Amino acid sequence: MSIKISILGLGLILISTCSMAQTSAQGKSKQMLNGKKVYDIYCQACHQADGNGVPRLNPPLAGTVYVTGSKTRMIDIVLKGLSDPLEINGEEYNNPMAAHDFLTDQQIADVLTYIRNSFGNKAGVVTVAEVKKQRAKK
Amino acid sequence: MQKISSVIAMLLVLNIVAAQPKQQVPIQLPKGFTSNIVANDLGRVRHIAVNSNGDLYMKLDRLVNGKGIYRLRDKNKDGIMEDTLAFGNYTGTGIAINKGYLYATSDQTIYRYKLDANQNIINPDQPEIVVDGLLNKRQHASKSITFDKVGNLYVNIGAPSNVCQEQDRQKGSPGLTPCPILENAGGIWQFSTTKTNQTLNDGIRYATGMRNALGIDWNNEVNDLYVTIHGRDMLYQYFPEMYDQKRGAEMPSETFYRVKKGDDCGWPYIHWDHFQNKKILNPEYGGDGKKEGAPNAIDPLVGFPGHMAPNALLIYSGNQFPERYKNGAFIAFHGSWNRTPEPQEGFYVVFVPMKNGVPTGKWEVFADGFSGMSPVTNLSAAKHRPTGLAQGEDGSIYVSDDKAGYVWKISYNK
Numbered sequence: 001m002s003i004k005i006s007i008l009g010l011g012l013i014l015i016s017t018c019s020m021a022q023t024s025a026q027g028k029s030k031q032m033l034n035g036k037k038v039y040d041i042y043c044q045a046c047h048q049a050d051g052n053g054v055p056r057l058n059p060p061l062a063g064t065v066y067v068t069g070s071k072t073r074m075i076d077i078v079l080k081g082l083s084d085p086l087e088i089n090g091e092e093y094n095n096p097m098a099a100h101d102f103l104t105d106q107q108i109a110d111v112l113t114y115i116r117n118s119f120g121n122k123a124g125v126v127t128v129a130e131v132k133k134q135r136a137k138k
Numbered sequence: 139m140q141k142i143s144s145v146i147a148m149l150l151v152l153n154i155v156a157a158q159p160k161q162q163v164p165i166q167l168p169k170g171f172t173s174n175i176v177a178n179d180l181g182r183v184r185h186i187a188v189n190s191n192g193d194l195y196m197k198l199d200r201l202v203n204g205k206g207i208y209r210l211r212d213k214n215k216d217g218i219m220e221d222t223l224a225f226g227n228y229t230g231t232g233i234a235i236n237k238g239y240l241y242a243t244s245d246q247t248i249y250r251y252k253l254d255a256n257q258n259i260i261n262p263d264q265p266e267i268v269v270d271g272l273l274n275k276r277q278h279a280s281k282s283i284t285f286d287k288v289g290n291l292y293v294n295i296g297a298p299s300n301v302c303q304e305q306d307r308q309k310g311s312p313g314l315t316p317c318p319i320l321e322n323a324g325g326i327w328q329f330s331t332t333k334t335n336q337t338l339n340d341g342i343r344y345a346t347g348m349r350n351a352l353g354i355d356w357n358n359e360v361n362d363l364y365v366t367i368h369g370r371d372m373l374y375q376y377f378p379e380m381y382d383q384k385r386g387a388e389m390p391s392e393t394f395y396r397v398k399k400g401d402d403c404g405w406p407y408i409h410w411d412h413f414q415n416k417k418i419l420n421p422e423y424g425g426d427g428k429k430e431g432a433p434n435a436i437d438p439l440v441g442f443p444g445h446m447a448p449n450a451l452l453i454y455s456g457n458q459f460p461e462r463y464k465n466g467a468f469i470a471f472h473g474s475w476n477r478t479p480e481p482q483e484g485f486y487v488v489f490v491p492m493k494n495g496v497p498t499g500k501w502e503v504f505a506d507g508f509s510g511m512s513p514v515t516n517l518s519a520a521k522h523r524p525t526g527l528a529q530g531e532d533g534s535i536y537v538s539d540d541k542a543g544y545v546w547k548i549s550y551n552k
Contacts, residue, residue, distance in 0.1 A: 044478050045375050052518035054475040055541070056182075056199070081308075085276065094276035098308040 028113065028125050035114025038107045042100060043115075051119030059086055059093040062119035071112070071126055075134040078108050105131040163510035163521050165546060170460075173505070173546045176219055176536070177210055180543030184231035185282060185450060185526040186536055187240070191257045194219060194528075194545065196538060197233035197242055199280075206230065207242055209259075225262035231280035231352075232293070236331065241291070245279040246272045248293060248329075269336045273298065273323045277306075278350040282450075284363070286356050289331050292363060293341075296350035297324035301370045301422050302406035309376045313422030317406050320346050324405060326354070326365065326397065347403040347435055353394075353451030359465045360495035363397045366448035366469055367438075370409055370420065371476050380427040387477035390418070391441030392448050394469065396495060404435030412441030439490070439497055446484030447472035450527040450538075453492075458533025459550045466492045469501075470524035470537060473509060473517070481513035487524055487537055505537060505548060 046058040053060035061067050066088065067074065083096035103111070108131045116123035165173045177183070182199040189195070194210045202208070205224035213221040232243030239250040240259060249265035268291065272281060278296030285291055299306050302317035302324075317324070322338055325346035329336055344363070353366030374386020381389060390409030397403070404410075408417040408431040417432055419425030442448065450470040454463050466489055473485035487505040491498045510521035526538035534549040 040479070042375075045372065045476050048475065048517055049478055050516045050518060052516065054517060057475070083306075092276075094279070096277065096306055098305065102309075 024125075028117075031110045031113040031125060032117060034107075035110035035112070036118075038103065038111035039114055039118075042103070043111065046095065046097070051115070051121075053093070054095075055091065057093060057095040058097075059088050059091075060119075061115050062121065064088050067115055068121055068123040071124070071130055072134055074112055074116075075108065075126065075131055078103070078112065079135060101135070105135065162542070162544075163507055165508065165548075166506045167548065168504065170552070171548055171550050173548045175544055176547045177208075177538075177545035178543060180208055180545075182229075182540045183208075183526065183538040183543045183545060184280065184540055185233045186528045186538045186545060187233045187235050188528045188530045188536060189235050189240075189253075189257055190531050192219075192530065192532075193257060194536065195233050195235070195240060195242075196526075196545065197230055198543075199229045199231060199540065201227070201229060202543075206244075207233070223259075223262070225259070226265070232283040234283050234285065236285040236291075237289075239331075241268070241283055243281040243283060243293070245276075245281060246270065246274040248272070248281065248283065248291070266334045268331070268334055269293070269329050269338075269341065271337050272327075273338075278368070280350075280352055282352050282354045284354045284356050285331070286363070287358065287361065291329045291331050292326050292344060292354060292356070293329065294348070294351040294354050294365070295323045295325060295327055296352070297348075297405065299324075299349075299406070300372065301349075301420055303422055307372070309372075311422070313406055313420060315407070315423065319406075324348055326351060326363065328399075344399055345397045345401045345403070347401075347405045347407075347432070349405045353448045353469060355451045355453045355467075357396075357453045357465070357495055358455055359453070360396075362495060364451060364453060364467065365395050365397055366451045367393045367395065367403065367405075368447055369393065369444060370406070371445070373409075373421070377421045377427075380421060384480065387444060387480040387483075388413075389444045391438070391444060392446050392471075393438035394440040394442070394448070394451075394467065394490065395436065395438045397436075402432070402435045403438075404432040408432040408435060410438055410441045412443070415441070440501055442469075442471075442488070442501065443483055445474035445476045447474060449525045452527035452529055452535065454529065454535070456529055456533025456535075462491055463489065465495075466490055468504060468527055468535060470527050472523045472525055472540075473514065473520055475517045481515055482509075482517050482520070483514075485509035485514060485520055485523060487527070505546075508537075508539065 051061040081099035112126040187195045207226035209223040210219035211221040212219045228244040230244040241250045248269040251259045275298035277298040303311040305311035327341040328344040329341040350368040351365040369390040373381040391412040411418045419429045419431030449472040452468040469488045471484035474482045489504040490501045508522040522539035523541040525540040528536040
């Protein structure tokens with residue numbers, strides 16, 4: 001009996017783990033889709049459709065630790081903008097980026113998830129909770 | 139075995155081809171003109187100058203082997219500039235030769251080097267400082283220069299801003315009236331070449347209302363200053379209710395002006411609209427896409443399609459090209475980035491026919507093909523981006539590229 005229960009329990013755990021993974025995969029693909037929409041409106045003009053940016057002016061989002069590294073730094077850049085000198089892979093970029101704090105937590109989570117998983121990047125998702133937490137620190 | 143040796147042979151051929159970086163892309167020119175590459179792989183070659191003896195000077199915006207100025211010389215007069223001299227430990231854009239001096243600029247300083255009777259630089263490691271402390275806030279910081287015939291130097295001090303908003307490049311942020319940037323930037327300043335160690339206050343604001351007049355040249359035919367200006371960004375992105383994506387890609391015009399002392403070209407309050415041929419009030423200052431503004435600002439000679447980035451201007455005074463080119467304007471367009479997702483535009487050298495200082499016909503593409511593709515869908519894939527122009531003593535012109543560091547010489551063969 002006790003064995004049966006534990007088997008049943010194991011089965012339940014397995015099922016719930018599977019469905020969680022499924023939900024998170026679905027969640028990620030939804031974030032990717034919505035993130036691209038946000039990217040096309042607010043990011044693409046400067047960072048370009050291929051994420052390679054513009055030499056001397058707007059930094060690339062492809063192949064840089066600014067994108068694949070710290071999530072909190074990236075969330076901060078979106079919320080507060082960036083006008084400090086920025087050097088990426090030996091190149092300097094000179095155009096300031098405006099604060100995008102008018103985007104919702106969901107939009108920021110989506111667009112950062114999209115950026116972290118596009119242009120050859122492979123990094124983790126950004127959640128609404130992570131954006132909310134960073135915004136509250138302001 | 140045969141297969142292997144043919145593969146090896148192919149690899150050898152490939153290797154030889156790879157060792158010849160020249161003529162990556164074919165340059166299209168009008169009938170009778172030819173181009174050849176005279177420099178390559180020097181990185182970010184910005185403006186260029188050619189001395190009376192044929193020496194080519196290039197100002198680099200990224201140091202190559204620790205140097206920011208390169209000179210190429212054809213020592214044995216065989217038509218190939220085989221001799222290289224590198225000096226100057228600073229990056230920048232501007233370079234020009236005037237009355238026995240080579241002038242070069244960083245983003246805050248104008249330097250000059252005395253040339254001797256043999257056109258050699260007397261002391262390449264100790265230039266004089268002509269002007270120091272020019273505004274450098276990184277955005278639109280390139281200091282391009284030219285000279286009049288009576289010993290004055292003109293320098294573009296670009297506005298470190300898109301359209302002088304309270305918060306630069308912030309959607310919804312209002313424009314500032316009056317724009318405080320115009321006090322020490324956003325125009326052309328005139329300095330004397332008889333003095334050294336000058337600062338901004340030693341010069342005069344010759345003309346104002348220019349966002350970034352990167353193309354600058356003196357027209358000796360009519361004795362006036364001419365400039366090309368980069369127009370504002372983001373009309374569609376900030377004001378989608380007034381400008382759709384296509385219109386935002388085309389607008390505002392890139393502009394070509396004849397400038398007299400005291401002139402105002404209207405930035406940041408207006409932009410030029412080459413469809414309406416009007417000075418249109420920028421939305422940050424209450425504009426709606428139709429309302430006109432800045433009644434006292436001068437009109438440009440030509441309005442080009444938006445965002446193509448006119449990086450250099452050359453008023454042609456040579457005798458080599460056919461008569462119609464004399465006293466006309468060549469303009470090097472760097473190529474756009476902010477037309478996305480529309481195809482990018484520019485990446486060519488344009489000619490504007492002129493007589494007595496005014497255009498006599500429509501502008502035309504003179505030299506094309508630098509990007510190596512058509513259309514340019516991704517800026518990062520463009521092979522070359524025209525950035526600088528210079529005229530040789532023999533009347534040939536030179537075009538530089540700050541993507542791969544090439545320089546082409548363009549000649550007319552009768």
